[in-house]
Amino acid sequence: MNELLYQVPEFYSLYNYRRQVIEQIFQALQGEDAAEKKVSLLQSELRLNTSILKRDFKVYGAFSYRHWVVDQWMKVAEEDATALAALLTALEKEKENCRLLLELDARNFHSWNYRRWALLQLEKANEIREKCNKENETAPPLTGFFLPDEEAELSFTVEKIQSNFSNYSAWHQRGYIVRKALARRGSSTQTDKEEVIPSLWRVISDDFKYLLQSIFCDPNDQASWCYAGFCFELFRQFEEGFLSYYASQSSLHTDDDESTALLHQCHGDIRDAFVQATVNLIREQKALQEDKECFLPYYFLLNEILQLRQTVQAGDSKDGQRLQRYVALLPEVLEGAEGLDGVIASLQSHLVTVDPYRREMYRNLYQQTP
Known part of the structure; x- marks a missing residue:
């Protein structure tokens, strides 16, 4: 069965058959070493799946089956500390595997979707660990708006965007991280909102810079214009806080590049600054007589x-x-x-x-x- 899947990675029925076989094996496993044997079997399934993805890294069935394997591991980890530790290690490796796949094709949405899902599983696994260790009773409350893993993911998306501005998935991942952080805050008080404004401003002002670079490189690339809509939505939601924060930092503002100069000119209003940049772009296209293609x-x-x-x-x-x-x-x-x-x-x-x-x-x- 392993060899057949390796030769025909799209054989969906065979993945379902493997699921049924493994479920039967799990039901038969008993005793103190049952969890260890389950983890060992799941690890072997991941290794097989990895060999399949190395052969063809855009197979829906292979990624779907990988989801299922990790889901089964999560169930075992909820009952066994050793399985949980192994799962945390495996999920960190999953992030690295996705990074390697994205080195091969930075726009592989299968890899991006799986990476996004793996990050969620890593968060769930850490929550289980905290519950087991009762760390939730003694740990200090989070003070940063973004979690460390989210900060790392934002840096990762910058790397991918700067290597290819047309990377829809990288832009989407940035918006996903921001929405996830906002959802975690829930119905924040005014004080909470004031505390998160600096973190949000850092992201949206960086995005403004990347968007300007993108639209001037390729005015007809949809990825950046789609993401600009998200930035406008975010700015509308926190407009008063953003403008107040920008004004309070006025002594730190410089006009080192076009993006910061435009923001300065528009007093930190990213919507006004981006519209002005779009007008500048159209003017440039007209001067180059390229506006008929824009x-x-x-x-x-x-x-x-x-x-x-x-x-x-x-x-x-x-x-x-x-x-x-x-x-x-x-x-x-x-x-x-x-x-x-x-x-x-x-x-x-x-x-x-x-x-x-x-x-x-x-x-x-x-x-x-x-």
């Missing part, structure tokens, strides 16, 4: 303008001021863009012209927003 910057601006108009109609005065700033700014690069309706029509006209395959989507987007 559509994502225009789509991003159109989407932002339409969203702002909706919130203004709902009574948001701050967004009303922001919308006025953008409407005043965009005629610099949009011909015939006078007033809000003119800006929207000009953006839509450009998109329909340069991206005709999606022209009906652009027309529908414009028409459905009153």
